[in-house]
Amino acid sequence: MPPTVDTGDTAWMLIATALVLLMTPALGLFYSGLVRAKNTLNTFMMCVAAIAVATVTWALVGYSLAFDGTGDLIGGLGYVGLQGVTFAPNPDYGTTIPHLLFFAFQGTFCILTVALVSGAVVERMRFSAFLLFAALWSILVYAVLAHWGFGGGWLFERGTLDFAGGIAVEMASGFSALAAALVVGARKDYGRQALLPHNAIYVLMGAGLLWFGWFGFNGGSGFGTGQNSVLAFTNTLLTPACSLLTWFVLDAVRGRRVTAIGAATAIIVGCVLITPAGGFISPGWAMALGAAGAIPCWMLIDFRPRTRVDETLDVLAAHGLAGLTGILFVGFFANEGWNGIADGLIYGNAAQLGHQVLAVLAVPTYAFVVTFLLLKGINLILPLRATEQEEALGMDIVQHGEEAYITGEGALLITPDGDGEKEKEPAGV
Amino acid sequence: MKLVIGIVRPEKVNDVLEALYRAEVRGASISRVQGHGGELDRVETYRGTTVKMGLSDKMRFEVAVSEAFVEPTIEALCSGARTGEVGDGKIFVVPLERVVRIRTGETDDSAVTPVGA
Numbered sequence: 001m002p003p004t005v006d007t008g009d010t011a012w013m014l015i016a017t018a019l020v021l022l023m024t025p026a027l028g029l030f031y032s033g034l035v036r037a038k039n040t041l042n043t044f045m046m047c048v049a050a051i052a053v054a055t056v057t058w059a060l061v062g063y064s065l066a067f068d069g070t071g072d073l074i075g076g077l078g079y080v081g082l083q084g085v086t087f088a089p090n091p092d093y094g095t096t097i098p099h100l101l102f103f104a105f106q107g108t109f110c111i112l113t114v115a116l117v118s119g120a121v122v123e124r125m126r127f128s129a130f131l132l133f134a135a136l137w138s139i140l141v142y143a144v145l146a147h148w149g150f151g152g153g154w155l156f157e158r159g160t161l162d163f164a165g166g167i168a169v170e171m172a173s174g175f176s177a178l179a180a181a182l183v184v185g186a187r188k189d190y191g192r193q194a195l196l197p198h199n200a201i202y203v204l205m206g207a208g209l210l211w212f213g214w215f216g217f218n219g220g221s222g223f224g225t226g227q228n229s230v231l232a233f234t235n236t237l238l239t240p241a242c243s244l245l246t247w248f249v250l251d252a253v254r255g256r257r258v259t260a261i262g263a264a265t266a267i268i269v270g271c272v273l274i275t276p277a278g279g280f281i282s283p284g285w286a287m288a289l290g291a292a293g294a295i296p297c298w299m300l301i302d303f304r305p306r307t308r309v310d311e312t313l314d315v316l317a318a319h320g321l322a323g324l325t326g327i328l329f330v331g332f333f334a335n336e337g338w339n340g341i342a343d344g345l346i347y348g349n350a351a352q353l354g355h356q357v358l359a360v361l362a363v364p365t366y367a368f369v370v371t372f373l374l375l376k377g378i379n380l381i382l383p384l385r386a387t388e389q390e391e392a393l394g395m396d397i398v399q400h401g402e403e404a405y406i407t408g409e410g411a412l413l414i415t416p417d418g419d420g421e422k423e424k425e426p427a428g429v
Numbered sequence: 430m431k432l433v434i435g436i437v438r439p440e441k442v443n444d445v446l447e448a449l450y451r452a453e454v455r456g457a458s459i460s461r462v463q464g465h466g467g468e469l470d471r472v473e474t475y476r477g478t479t480v481k482m483g484l485s486d487k488m489r490f491e492v493a494v495s496e497a498f499v500e501p502t503i504e505a506l507c508s509g510a511r512t513g514e515v516g517d518g519k520i521f522v523v524p525l526e527r528v529v530r531i532r533t534g535e536t537d538d539s540a541v542t543p544v545g546a
């Protein structure tokens with residue numbers, strides 16, 4: 001029987017796609033709150049740029065390389081330029097929704113992942129170099145790892161379980177971020193001055209909107225309204241809540257106070273933890289995952305600023321390590337009674353843990369190495385870094401000719417006619 | 430007694446504070462100011478509106494010192510704030526008529542001398 005479109009599944013997936021797209025501006029808000037005021041717009045714009053660049057690369061080649069065929073390492077070119085991507089469902093994935101919608105849903109994942117990596121290089125990477133990086137990374141790293149994890153690649157075929165992107169999204173972005181931080185190098189003031197978040201409210205709002213969007217991200221990764229989707233959706237509520245509580249305790253033990261920016265981070269960590277496991281583990285184990293999985297991430301976030309590695313917004317801890325933890329957790333606690341696919345180690349299927357370990361070894365290695373070489377290569381054509389003076393002035397003015405917090409005092413209008421500016425009273429902006 | 434006023438780049442504030450500390454100059458007030466010196470104007474565009482930003486953000490240090498500390502303070506401000514580019518700022522030294530420490534009522538030199546010095 002040829003696959004047919006289910007209206008209920010399609011309706012939910014349309015909404016889920018929009019929810020996931022919202023996560024990228026939400027990430028922009030989260031990231032821009034964490035940087036200094038003079039880099040607000042540039043930080044946000046890296047996320048906006050991801051939408052622009054990754055959507056196009058995804059439509060042109062990325063989707064095809066990820067989801068066409070069952071090549072071990074990379075997909076085919078059958079869907080290049082969206083040929084054959086129409087209203088009829090894809091015969092292999094999302095078989096009850098239009099192929100076009102499946103493409104769009106997956107595209108929003110690619111966008112978000114590219115945006116995530118920017119967290120490692122904010123406040124110093126040149127915008128033009130980032131655009132080129134985003135385009136190439138979305139193909140060379142994201143599309144390849146999406147193929148491995150979701151699209152018929154070797155991990156997928158072996159039975160590695162990754163519900164919504166612990167491989168292609170979380171581990172890929174986290175370990176690429178580490179490589180990017182090493183290649184681009186630390187900010188000039190890193191380790192010498194306190195480089196503090198300039199707006200904690202942005203950070204909290206961004207985290208809240210990310211969580212909201214994550215219901216589409218995890219809840220949509222069953223490609224319909226089936227039981228796995230419902231399970232993943234509910235687990236997306238449970239796990240981050242437990243991570244929050246763990247974070248409260250750890251913050252309180254360390255500094256005797258519960259912190260707001262810590263809480264915002266905990267929300268992200270919890271959402272990432274449940275991403276690979278969403279539709280595979282019971283709600284009880286999802287809560288345990290949130291509570292226990294937050295601990296290593298908290299420790300890495302606490303430790304990283306003491307190193308010389310300026311992985312600025314801790315993508316490695318919040319995404320790489322949390323995603324890795326979630327992938328491994330599936331190997332132990334997957335439950336066929338809940339997911340209908342496979343059991344984990346504690347339910348008697350040790351082989352599943354083996355499949356998960358394989359992903360944990362291979363994916364970070366691939367993401368790190370390729371990102372490292374890619375940025376080294378780009379640096380030969382386009383300098384990755386702004387100069388020290390530009391860094392001091394702030395990337396908003398230098399890269400975009402705008403400021404986030406502008407009073408308009410002392411601003412003189414430049415009239416389009418004539419050969420220069422007309423002295424006028426300060427212009428409102 | 431002199432009031433040493435230093436207008437410096439915001440990103441050099443930490444360096445200046447460190448230099449003042451090393452020069453054993455204690456006590457300074459800092460405020461955020463906007464001003465215009467010899468720097469090139471920045472051109473910014475917001476949708477169709479292009480503007481020349483005539484004012485730059487600066488930080489203003491005010492340090493009240495006794496005569497012996499005037500030169501060390503000036504040197505500290507210069508060494509901390511200098512980048513060599515246009516826009517590093519200026520230092521103004523003005524005479525001070527009277528200083529009163531509010532807590533104790535001490536005046537003049539003893540009022541600008543740090544507690545315990």
